[in-house]
Amino acid sequence: MSLGKSVPRIDAYEKVTGRAKYTDDLVERHALIGKILHATIAHGLVKRMDTTEAAKIPGVVHILTCFDVPDIPFPTAGHPWSTDPAHQDPADRKLLNRRVRLYGDDIAAVVAENEVAAVQALRAIKVDYETYPILLTPEEAMREGAPLIHDQCPRNILKHTTIEDGDFEAAIQEPGLLHFEETYETPIVQHCHIEPVISFAYMENGRIVVVSSTQIPHIVRRIVAQALGLPWGKVRIIKPFVGGGFGNKQDALYEPLNAYLSLCLGGPMVKLELTREEVFFATRVRHGMQIRLSSYIRPQGRLVARQYRAYSNQGAYGSHGHSIAAKGTNVFRQLYQDEKARKAEIFTVYTNTATAGAMRGYGTPQTVFAIESHMEDMARALNLDPIEFRFMNLMPQGFTDPFSKNVNYFDTFHQCVEQGKAYIHWEEKRQAYQHETGPVRRGVGMALFWYNTGVWPISIEVSSCRMVLNQDGSVQIQLGETEIGQGADTIFAQMTSETLGVPFEQVHVISTQDTDVTPFGTGAYGSRQSYVGGMAVQKTALLLKEKILRLAETYTGMQASALDMRDGIIVLKSLNPQALMSLGELATEALYSPVHAEHLTAETTLQAKSNAYSFGCAFAEVEVDLPLGKVRLLDMINVHDCGRLLNPQLAQAQVHGGMSMAIGYSLSEQLIYDTKTGRLLNGTFLDYKLATIMDHPHLTTAFVENYEPTGAYGSKALGEPPAVPGAPAIRNAVLHATGVAFNRIPLTPHVLVPAFKQAGLI
């Protein structure tokens, strides 16, 4: 059995040799090239556009402007559809927008025979704008009298919610409570997947086909149809190998426009590939948030009541909108349990910055940064051990969330923290670095994290799967859940092997989703793949196995109930299972039987109505160079309970990636906008300081394997959470080293130096 073992990725050879086919590898030689004209103002209106000169450029085939597109506002978020309008995403943009809402908004598109002609045409289009005041922050956008970015949203608030557990006002009346209040800020960052946003579209038998680097082919199908006003079945989406998405490709980004460009021309192949610069300013980003935490606490350290107020910068369009701030709020409500009350008020606010969408962690990196910084600050003020202080208030073992029905079954937090402490030599270094002096000082810090698995009960969780048996006993498996680089296909093959009882090497995963034939599944997001997809694989494998064993009755003369499958062999169950026939023999006999021929396949839809808590922590050790304003990360460990490890090597790779993202998030990454023009100033890999291997210490991963009882194979959220605790752990280590509490990230010299000066350290 391969499950639980570090078997190599099934696509490793293809990817290492460059043979794996990504979207661009599949574009035909003579495909037309689409290019987008982006607005050069951040807020306003296109008054008129002159395409006369552009149309004269040889090779230009078609120019589509914001005056020509269908008058259909559509949503872009990669959520499963809901037939309940209240659960549908904001439909607030068109294929091209006359009303400009960010610097770089899409206002026209050119299709040409080659890229040079297309780019020349973009330059030759003349645009007259009317300009409005630019709103770059929620604060500016919510200000009385600010222009409305979307008419239907007063004060530019996309959504505003308040949740109160207990009676907050009454709770804070308790005498003797200490009050701490701080505001924390997180930056706008970008996913920076290796493969840019790319798709190509063409028509086939009167239908539109889009081949796209997406995490969510079945959802993109729905959105393209909505955006173009077509019946959903008239659209077909094909997903080849994908070079990373991290949530950016959990939106329908340019597939609708790409489809329409082909449609306008009667269906030739049109390729639409974004440059890296366009990916930065015109796709999605992580919401920048301002989070105010107000805590009432007894001097001994017990939290009595807290208030959480968050302002989430949505940028120009709705995308995933308020659900991201809402997910962050769940962390606030669940990770620490106040004795009496808790109150959260959150605002998701349109601004003239890049549209914020899903990104690894989905709101929790922001909230966890605020909460875990705040906990550290309070512990320090109360002179409590920061870990003991956390455990005094932490969600206890046995805790059940009344909404999701999630249960904290195990003493996971203690198990994780013990590993982290031991690795980083916590006690010893907390002591040793306590009174650092000199220009270079060291410190250690930590943070906890919480994450759930999949999106039930907020949205439906559905995954369908089909298995096809070959004549040699090998199996193909298809499901809507997507391989986007994370290793999902390998895990699905391991699961199939496990449940069906066939060798791992004999499971062939169809990595390409094609909405015409791939069973419906919503795709890669919410750390749901091995949890929800795993249940679908198990259900389907059990059905196929049942069919096989029922047929085996005919060939072996034994009752199905007495039979089992092991390593591709049908065996008689007993202490020493006796081999009766190979699955290959059975499949061949079944397929070519003159009496009863049957192609053995199985297909099921799995609906998950559970969720699972994933927990863990990060510990970091830093060295801070005070005069240079430079934080050097010396060591870092992430300890994670993601349930049973299905493939330790792949799990480690996921954690490494998440830790790397957290390092950039805490130390260097942020999108910076010119406050005068609203233009993104650093949207290139030269100027945007993505964390690289040069910024990383050895990344250490550790796991606690508490078998998750609600899942099919004991696993739970692994993909996103490792991106969550790194930033506050590093921030808290800097606090330990320097005594300076930073309330915003990234911790660049621009932030550090003034603060150190103010603190009299330099």
Add this chain to the structure above:
Amino acid sequence: MSLGKSVPRIDAYEKVTGRAKYTDDLVERHALIGKILHATIAHGLVKRMDTTEAAKIPGVVHILTCFDVPDIPFPTAGHPWSTDPAHQDPADRKLLNRRVRLYGDDIAAVVAENEVAAVQALRAIKVDYETYPILLTPEEAMREGAPLIHDQCPRNILKHTTIEDGDFEAAIQEPGLLHFEETYETPIVQHCHIEPVISFAYMENGRIVVVSSTQIPHIVRRIVAQALGLPWGKVRIIKPFVGGGFGNKQDALYEPLNAYLSLCLGGPMVKLELTREEVFFATRVRHGMQIRLSSYIRPQGRLVARQYRAYSNQGAYGSHGHSIAAKGTNVFRQLYQDEKARKAEIFTVYTNTATAGAMRGYGTPQTVFAIESHMEDMARALNLDPIEFRFMNLMPQGFTDPFSKNVNYFDTFHQCVEQGKAYIHWEEKRQAYQHETGPVRRGVGMALFWYNTGVWPISIEVSSCRMVLNQDGSVQIQLGETEIGQGADTIFAQMTSETLGVPFEQVHVISTQDTDVTPFGTGAYGSRQSYVGGMAVQKTALLLKEKILRLAETYTGMQASALDMRDGIIVLKSLNPQALMSLGELATEALYSPVHAEHLTAETTLQAKSNAYSFGCAFAEVEVDLPLGKVRLLDMINVHDCGRLLNPQLAQAQVHGGMSMAIGYSLSEQLIYDTKTGRLLNGTFLDYKLATIMDHPHLTTAFVENYEPTGAYGSKALGEPPAVPGAPAIRNAVLHATGVAFNRIPLTPHVLVPAFKQAGLI
């Protein structure tokens, strides 16, 4: 409902605009090019081969010779597999053959970066041969002392069978019987599909993928695996649009070699496209046959006993082998019923000509030419009306074949013949042309045909099908039965629409078969597609409908038994069916239900254990220019009972194609071999006189629609039979015009002029 109507082909737009993707359209820009070195002797042995100079040519990547290939003999015929070795096809060739059995045999292959380098390398390979005597006809090959082409076949006889119904020797003792004996000969011809034989292969995750222009993807998968000694599941075959096959692509032709060339290099994409010349000499041809008919008959015209002796020229390799001569024998045994006895003896004989395989009609064009010529000759000798004479001896209405259980349910032959007679003005022209004089003479002739549908009970008949419901109520359908230009996909869409109750426009047929995901079906041959495939479509559509209506109980509150589907609407059955909800609404509710989400799909395997008789006739009118030795076809009608017409326009197109092939078969087409070298002399479109539109009169089609009770939609064999009766009808018209009975086709000037001279006509 669209079934029975001439709805346009679903792929018409794609094909007319050139947008449909054929195999060559899918080859990557940087694919390596494979080319084959063909032997320049017709019979012998490769003693040694020197590839030194070839390997030095820049761009040459790999040279594979007949000394390097796996020692695995494999079969190539596109028959369903049988686990019974007695029903398996001859495995008599390797990927490349050291033992040369035809001029052009495959002895080496080159893979290069471009075609020029590949062709240069072929020219630079030096070969030493040992040569053996060349055997071009069964007569030569069966001669005592002839060298054996395959060691295991004495006298070069691949197979020899004798079947006797009744006691032939006793029957012919009846006093007063007249005896007629004649030998008829048919030529070797080629299919001449527009798209040449082409494939490309590459490896993916350790498996081999071949994209090929084939009629039989699932069978090719099996054969590639057999030829390379791989587990069958390690091979994946993908079939794009196909530009005709006519049986040639019912063999695994070069897919095994193509797969091996990629495998040898570790899996890069290698394309192997044959030139038209290679298609002529190196793929498959229709068996040339010599058929001796010996008939014993009462003077009034009743057949008492007949003997049939056929020599079928198999060419160099086994391919479909004896089954083609055997199918012809079925015509002999069934079309006319002798009163007492019938005896058939057939030989399939290896020679050093092109390998004969399946071609439209599968043995019956040859046999029907012989039988219908012979019937005409006997009628003339007995001074009987040729049609009345035929009906005196024809398989009667109600006839049941004891082997296939086929029943001749209707008085089809009379219905067909009456239409043909009326169209051609039979009585009037038989009379008018009876005593033609002068150098240009006219005549009319006719012939009957018989065909069955699919291959049961000789082989299994299996077809699996899967249907997928979309959110808008439209449906995808996948099946293993292939669109190869004949219109199968359109028919499948019509059937699905009919049974499921959804509009035709909402059925999307997945035209590309991919053995990894396409339900198992054996493909396009035996005129089985709409008969066997149709049953699979019906079975699957009924299952999907049952699932839909069962679910509709929940949404409509009505019992499933009270519900039906009409035009995509779920209705309450009644005199005026009442619309309850659309299928789209139901599908959407089902997929996104928070209570019970389900992706509605259905998949079944259908095993057909019936067959169906298809009958008809052709009538032809000719004008013969005696001094020129030229036959001009003036008019021709084909009348066909193929059961219910599913799409009259497509049916007509099938018949037109078949009639065209018959015209070439009777008047101009034949492969001619140089008797000294065994080299094919006319294997180009310049020299091989394919019948073109210039040789065609207006082709008239007529149908008799006797609803076939054994099929799902009342249809039966349509694809192949129209190619059958044309040649004898034309030959009999020439006999009528000139009084000269030709016993061989094609009726070229080389045949006509000497015969007319001998008859004193010129």
